[in-house]
Amino acid sequence: MPQHTFFASAPKHMGSLLAEELARLGLQGAVEARGGARFVGEIQDAYRACLWSRVANRILLPLAQFPATGPDELYAGAERIHWEEHLSPESTFAIQLDGVVNGVSHGQFAALRVKDAIADRFTRLLGYRPSVDPESPDLRIHVYVHQDQASVSIDLSGTSLHRRGYRSEGTSAPLKENLAAAILLRAGWPDIAAEGGALLDPMCGSGTLVIEGALIAADIAPGLLRERFGFMGWLQHDAAAWQRLLDEAEIRRSAGLQRLGSLRGYDQDPRAIRIAIEDLARAGLAGLAHFERRELADCRPGRDDDRGLVVVNPPYGERLGSEAELPALHARLGSVLKERFEGWRAALFTGSPDLGKHMGLRAHRIHHLYNGPIECQLLHFRIESSDFVANRPRTLAPTERSDGATMLANRLTKNLKALGKWRRKEQIDCFRAYDADLPEYAVAVDIYEGEPEGDAPQRWVHVQEYAAPTSVDPKRARHRLREALSVIPEVLEVPESRMFFKIRRPQKGTAQYERLAETRRFHAVKEGGFRFLVNFEDYLDTGLFLDHRDIRRMIGELAEGRSFLNLFAYTGTATVYAAKGGATRTTTVDMSRTYLDWARDNLALNDVPMQRQELVQADCLQWLDEAAGRRRFDLIFLDPPSFSTSKRMTDTLDIQRDHVGLIRATTRLLEPGGLLIFSNNLRRFRLYADDLADLEIQDISRETIPRDFARNPRIHQCWRITKPA
Template identity: 75%
Template structure:
């Protein structure tokens, strides 16, 4: 029996999150689509999505899709659907129309044409027709028109799924339940809850964030409170399947409630607290979360040992809050977080992200979501001193420096002189001039040149044995003298803390200045960004690897996996590659890659950019594509929810390499690289392949002081 196809609708910018959720629910082929996500499966899968989706608005069961030129084609297409298989003349129905249809100026006219088609079909066959009931129909029908095409579906949901059933009133400007769930998912609450973490909303309003957080933490299906769904009046409804799903959900709820941790909501408005407590009771969670009237000034964890997530949707001037009062409110919120919630994560949802700058915390990343028609940002913070904006080091003046600073200055001058001839001969404008040469100054200093000169200074995280005050003093010394020695204005020196990263953290956004600068490398031009990310978009230690790729690419089909900003692809394309494919999971970095292509006048369908999980893409492309040259440069570790699976490069590299080799031509070359300092390649697991270590010959001279930063192998199929 062929699977059914479904469409789950979602608010704007929530389609990818919905697809991820559906995959976790067992719909492995779920993919983001315009307005939501598509998936296929059994009728039970459709029911499960109705019961368990926290993100979807509706689950639609498509009946027909056809082209239309106008209202008459809409009538004909609707009349061809075997409606008698879905309802009887004694049923009632309602129709919702979305989109735009040629020749129809008002959606009500389109609804009338579909209604007439259904009524006429029943009248011709049975002499009677079902009635329309706009309030509580037995069956809801959804019609969507787009670009001369129409899709007609059954709405298995009935009312929108964001209406869980626990909320019958609210304070001003409440969040919809599925938006609240999306914020919690983006903020990492499910993982925090699984580890026993706490949740706190200091401006809880009607309690939606806390209650949705409780439903997640206790593994309670969001649809469990609803008495009716759209499929209950459908002729093909299978009540036995539905009863089984309900039974399973109740068992999970009863078990999950026992594991529920600390959830708290505060608000200065006593009426908001009364509403929150009422909603908590309606959700069947009375006594399992704590709501209390409390001013922001008095906000603190429930217990000293608590740690977890603070999530807040403060006023931002669109509906609530006087604009001239909001900066002080956000500053107050930031001060409370820095004083009492060190070690917690925090997430702030706002329609005016500039207000977040008043918090005195650096946002590590952000997501765009919509609150109704209002475009908003979810800002993510780690409440730790190194991210306190006021904690940024102030450079020391010359008279404040110690003798050690003179040693650092001398080393910088010596390194510059040593590298100058090599730099000139190799036409290198972006290079590392210092890499913790002196143990007391554990910094990496990189120069980038384009129309101007910029310097990036990265501080390696100091071990616990180093006195933080002394380390900070040395850092301030360095930041004072580096602009002088390298002849760069202070505003063109950028500072970051470099420390071991987990997952894709090294690629996550730190800010959103969008300040890009063009630099040169071996005749190629690249855009770099010094402020928004930990890395600049150009890995300097890969310079010689990129040059090797250029030498090998002429006339070849080139694949760049985990392609980042596409710099290796630029080398291949400019060297005359016949075809290039760049694959990365991040839309941000693929857009950056496209800008690098444009900067180098690389255009045409022979240079494709693909947004995909590389692990899944490799599986999909096996036996379907072949390349002459492949560059595989994966992250050391990744647990991104958007990935097909987790990736630990030490554990998984042999499997990943063999999967990649399936796409390599028999006489092709794979270049495998990574930056895991303790990496050991498993030659036994790669037996049968020709593996050559080229780490030393692809290590640039300016990185020779610390060769562990760079691992690279050339891998080929064995000679026949």
């Protein structure tokens, strides 16, 4: 059999991986080349590459190479090729031309010259010619022009080999199948699968990574589902050799399916999961991988003793995901991996490598790949405690600090002294000690104290950095932050392990309430003689809004003998004050089951009997509509987010736009003479009092701002709204 030099094309940065794959397939002389890899062999070797390559786009059989300094030379070189040996005049063909031909401004014209050369040769030799079919030709011809040299090849693959044949409709921004396979090969999945390891994608979309992982693990040829290849319309096609390869692939598939291990894909989008299940069935793997609608927060291994590879292609802003939400998403992902997947390996494919830094894991290897035109990185992690990194900047030794750090230490000390007498008198245990007093050190420092541990109370410090404006040099801002995080634990006399750090950015929708991590570590702190559970790691906020301290106290003083409703209740701290203040009954409404459970725990922590406490999981807007005419309360606390939208909400809430309607809907639930406490933290909020003229409204913002928030008087706004009797 004659030997040929074949060319296999691949996406950018995948040539070396393709050469390795071709060598593993037993193909001789496989080496990386511009745009892919070359190998040497007989026609059946090219067939094997078409059937088994998971990485290649196309397998080309070069026919000729010649100078092409212009369209006429391109025509002449193409016309000299013996096309009658490859294509019958009854067949159809199509030309794909890549590259630039001198003197041709449009590549389509250059392709037309090649088409003319083929047609003219057939007409000259046989008197008639094959037709052109750009959509579904019998034979595709590929022309590549580079530096005035043309290479003309038969495309043995036909359509791109990434089209396996199992994908139907895609979700947003789906990975191409050969890119998914490249990610898995680079991540070492074949060896992990051979050792019986598991594969899990916690954001699987339409399931491409999981399905490709199954094909690899079960030793299934990726081309086995394809109905057609380009060589099938080639005059020299060896059908017998092709059938032998198909028979061998079927035998290997049957054997491989018997040893397929655990493969799982989760996604929060039910439509994506439906597509994944359908595509899995089209791949002939129905029931052999598990797809399930599941939030990232609920992602776990299939079995406790599973070990293997977590592979994930999270949104990274180019096609999916809001930029403001992506750091928190990656932080949550990192937390899930560290909490539940220790001993596994992980691979993160991203077009924004900086997002990977939010995961709190140290990447031990990086590969560069392209997702279409987007340059991406594949970050490899060992999920071992030795590779966990703190999710905050490194602190600085005293010799590394500037005079500004000393100023910050002095200001923090001064604030503690100034607040000391007030704190002791008012029994304030959780408070703000510093709030960007020095503009160069734009952080908020909150101190939380719990029950004594020995002779001293337990103390935790929660530090939030306000995102610096773009005009500030990022390196300088980073250095100042490191100075602040070095000074704060020293002045407050707390170990670094009890100091927690977050970056405070303007939040949209429900972002401020979404999980950053999954530690589920809660601490009991004191306020106003009560105890509350706080969490410093899993959310942007801790579960206790310190600026609402005086509002909660007011609610407790007003609650005696009254029925109380807490809307957008968060962790139910106001409900605790109302119940302990003598409310006859309380109703607590929030859309989040997590926060309602937290509220229940806060009530239990304060020995509140649950017989008269109602906890309702609902969209507050919808609940108000349903409760109208059926429920009445004497005292209502309404503290909505500035803007909110969720898959579970029936509508969006914009507090500036919607507050009049929201207040009206709420006051309909008030008894005559009843009182509504309305608060929000939108700094530029303006109450449309004229539209609420039938209600008695009193602005109590100033008297509800605690002393420790005096530097930030716009932290919230608050009104007493009374329904006339």
